[in-house]
Amino acid sequence: MTGAEIRRRFLAFFAAHDHVVLESAPLVPADDPSTLFNSAGMQPLQPYYQGLRQPPAPRLASAQKCLRTVDLENVGRTDRHHTFFEMMGNFTPTGAYFKERAIPLAWEFVTDPERGLGLPRDRIRVTVHPTDEEARALWMSETDIDPTWIYDNAENWWGLELGPCGPDSELWWDRGPEHGCGQPDCYPDHCERFLEFWNLVFPQFDRQPDGTLPPLPRP
Numbered sequence: 001m002t003g004a005e006i007r008r009r010f011l012a013f014f015a016a017h018d019h020v021v022l023e024s025a026p027l028v029p030a031d032d033p034s035t036l037f038n039s040a041g042m043q044p045l046q047p048y049y050q051g052l053r054q055p056p057a058p059r060l061a062s063a064q065k066c067l068r069t070v071d072l073e074n075v076g077r078t079d080r081h082h083t084f085f086e087m088m089g090n091f092t093p094t095g096a097y098f099k100e101r102a103i104p105l106a107w108e109f110v111t112d113p114e115r116g117l118g119l120p121r122d123r124i125r126v127t128v129h130p131t132d133e134e135a136r137a138l139w140m141s142e143t144d145i146d147p148t149w150i151y152d153n154a155e156n157w158w159g160l161e162l163g164p165c166g167p168d169s170e171l172w173w174d175r176g177p178e179h180g181c182g183q184p185d186c187y188p189d190h191c192e193r194f195l196e197f198w199n200l201v202f203p204q205f206d207r208q209p210d211g212t213l214p215p216l217p218r219p
């Protein structure tokens with residue numbers, strides 16, 4: 001399957017699930033003086049999350065052109081760093097849905113052979129933040145993933161030092177034991193065996209200067 005076909009299927013899948021598909025914003029942001037390049041699908045949508053602008057629809061999807069200058073030193077040294085890439089994403093800046101919908105939508109897209117990627121279930125692993133029992137429970141109740149393939153990972157936390165933050169949940173592709181450490185108990189994020197290919201971000205807290213985590217009014 002080509003990159004163009006993956007992009008086409010992703011955007012068509014989310015359009016069929018009531019998402020408005022956005023054009024990629026330019027690689028060089030038009031009105032964000034804080035950065036030289038767009039580096040994530042979320043970035044051009046930040047004003048919607050901050051409530052500064054009204055999003056064109058409650059459910060959005062995009063394939064955003066991205067460049068990460070911090071990655072450049074790794075290009076050619078690893079199997080997974082690029083000078084330029086596109087990040088596909090689905091977004092609900094006003095909280096149209098959260099974990100309860102994001103998790104089954106992601107699972108449907110990666111496993112459905114007709115409208116999604118049709119990846120074999122036994123090659124997919126999932127990680128959740130150890131505190132995020134809600135996400136773990138949703139993976140178990142809303143998808144048919146083998147529960148033993150859901151792993152805790154303390155790295156599954158998204159956010160900066162202040163402001164919106166929260167747990168995230170990642171999907172990993174099992175490249176096969178020959179690509180990793182060879183240990184029978186190998187797990188996602190352990191070595192090169194598992195490749196993270198989707199991060200579901202759940203900003204649900206608003207980190208304060210004193211370190212407390214009151215919930216966001218509208219995750």
Ligand SMILES: [Zn+2]
Pocket residue numbers: 180181182183186187190191192193
């Ligand atoms: Zn390993």
